[in-house]
Amino acid sequence: MLEALFGAPVIPLERLWTIEKAAPDLIIWAAPIMFLLTGIEILITHLQKKPYHNKQETIGSTLVGLGSVVIGTSLKFGLLFAFVWLYKGLPWRMALQWWTFIPCYLIFDFFNYWAHRIAHERRFWWTTHVVHHSSEHYNLTVSFRLSWIQNVKVIFFLPVALFGFHPIVFFTVSQIAVLFQFWVHTEYIRRLPKWVEFIFATPSNHRVHHGSQEKYIDKNYGATFIFWDRLLGTYQPEEEAPVYGITSNIGNKANPIHINFHEFIDMVNDVRKASGLRQKLFYFYGSPIAVAQRKQQQALQDADSTTEITGQLVQPTQH
Structure with missing residues (x-):
């Protein structure tokens, strides 16, 4: 039985081009439908005069998304090569059968939960994810905001x-x-039936994840299934309306370069200015929340020092 389950033949690297052609480009195929639905949402938002979209952010999100598709497509062959090489070296291999998609999806989603969580809890990884959270509005274009790195x-x-x-x-x-x-x-899909909300990452559950309020920060990491959050203590139901964006919002909302790399540049500058290895490691791999708090405290201390020095320099006028 184990031989039948894990005894698939090795894939020779010479067949890589065949594998590459057989691997479906689902995102490319789905892109026209996604753009159509996004256009419909923008139109409805405009007709209803809802504050769900911002022109500059829509431009920025679209440009970021197009760049992500180009980069992802360019890397397809290299990633497939890596996974074919890994598959080739394993002593256990499953054949290409429909039922293997089910356990693969469940396991993939579990590791996706942890990848997502670590991207919020460690600053270096946050630089690869903050792109997705920097929009101050919540709509279908936000799904396009996937970091180029x-x-x-x-x-x-x-x-x-x-x-x-x-x-x-x-x-x-x-x-x-x-x-x-x-x-x-999207804001247009509110609460779904309880069983759906209990199992899946729904719009309601994911709106919480994008909220910048303290109770919403670092909650609801699940990509497809929300029960990982329920099991691991990171679940938070939607209560008050989320305030979207990051704790310190970006200024240039339409520039895809700025959207992608502003946090990475800040991290590099913080590490460069920090004194001592411990401080440098903190600014490189510390909690993004702890880093933000440290920088805020430092800014307040600098402001107090400036005020004190200014007060000493300005002498009262003698009459």
Whole structure:
């Protein structure tokens, strides 16, 4: 039985081009539908005069999304090569069968939860994810805001490949997981039936994740399934309306370069200015919340010092 389950033949690297052609480009195929639905949402928002969209942010999100698609498509062959090579070296391998998509998706989503959580809890990884949270409005265009350097997070999904799933299964599942997250970025879908809200990452659950209020920060990491959050203590139901954006919002909302790299540049500058290895490591890999608090405290101290020095320099006029 184990031989039948894990005894799939090795894929020769010479067949890589065949595998590459067989691996579906689901995101490319779905892109026209996603743009159509986004256009409809923008039109409805305009007709209803709802504050769900911002022109500058829509431009920025669209440009970021187009760049992500180009980069992802360019990296497809290299990523497939890596996973075919890994699959080839495993002593256990599953064949390309429909039922393997189910366990692969569940396991992938579990590791996606942890990749997402770490991206919020460690600053270096936050630089690859803050792009997605910097919009101050919540709409379908936010799903396009995927960092141009997010592919470095592929290391979090290597354990999924080690289970022996066929590379096409893995590649397809990873795309379905991305596509699932498109529809949850909207204000127009409110609460769904309780059983749906209990199992899945719905628009209501994900709106919480994008909220910048203290009670909403670092909650609801689940990409497809929300029960990971329920099991691991990071679940928060939607109560008051979320305030979207990050704790210190960006100024240039339409520039995709700024949207993608502002936090990375800030991190590099903070590390460069920090004194001592411990401080440098803190600014590189500390909690983004702790880093923000430290910088705020430092700014207040600097302001107090400036005020004190100014007070000493300005002498009262003698009459």
